[in-house]
């Protein structure tokens with residue numbers, strides 16, 4: 354394999370840390386890569402750094418990974434895709450590109466002096482703890498912010514407009530974001546980034562009542578939270594190259610954060626459950642108007658469908674949350690009796 358570039362070396366170094374929230378390995382990572390840049394902790398344990406004078410964009414990622422245990426992992430890199438090494442898969446529950454990719458991007462933007470309030474959130478994987486605490490504990494923090502942009506999305510082309518079925522960014526903003534990247538490409542080609550209303554829950558969702566445009570941008574990882582998680586390194590570097598020269602003043606700010614709007618054309622659950630008024634009005638949970646905190650309970654059927662369709666992913670996620678085979682057997686026996694286990 355060709356000699357690694359400096360970018361690749363830094364990315365591989367960062368991706369080797371397994372960082373469940375609050376662990377010594379997380380602290381080591383922060384002290385090696387973030388403290389030297391000037392990041393400091395806010396009262397809610399988020400890492401914060403401001404570049405420029407009264408910037409109006411908040412850039413976001415999260416410092417924790419969803420690994421089952423902390424430590425250093427070995428990686429495999431073929432010059433394009435970065436994954437866990439075969440040996441590491443015995444020990445490590447995921448690659449942690451979610452969200453080491455977003456952190457690397459932000460450190461590069463800081464080095465290039467891109468203006469913004471940079472927030473690397475605490476304990477996103479434990480339920481957006483740091484962002485929720487910040488929104489509740491210090492809403493004034495967002496007074497001057499027009500857009501909260503997370504780099505915490507799988508794939509190559511999403512500009513998220515809806516998180517868990519609720520609009521958090523306008524279509525006009527999404528279009529302006531993709532056009533901004535197209536302009537930065539500068540050769541007449543297209544970045545392919547486009548509005549995507551199928552977003553899951555991430556930190557910027559916590560700010561959607563305070564900040565007009567709250568989005569999440571694809572950073573080139575796939576199969577997050579599993580042992581087969583991968584990172585397209587070239588995509589990440591290309592995105593960095595565009596962001597450090599993008600003209601942020603072209604972003605269109607259009608959403609009114611006081612207005613709540615549900616559902617997109619596709620929606621998070623893809624089945625059209627939230628689409629166009631086909632709710633079952635007899636079940637109060639089926640009417641999005643009844644949501645105040647957006648719990649995961651939308652449609653138990655669709656969760657089960659997903660597990661059935663992708664049992665390997667579901668099993669990996671359970672393992673990554675620390676559930677062993679024996680614990681799961683106990684749960685099944687509680688529900689269906691010991692006889693149920695004879696079949697497996």
Ligand SMILES: [Zn+2]
Pocket residue numbers: 415451452477505555
């Ligand atoms: Zn994430």
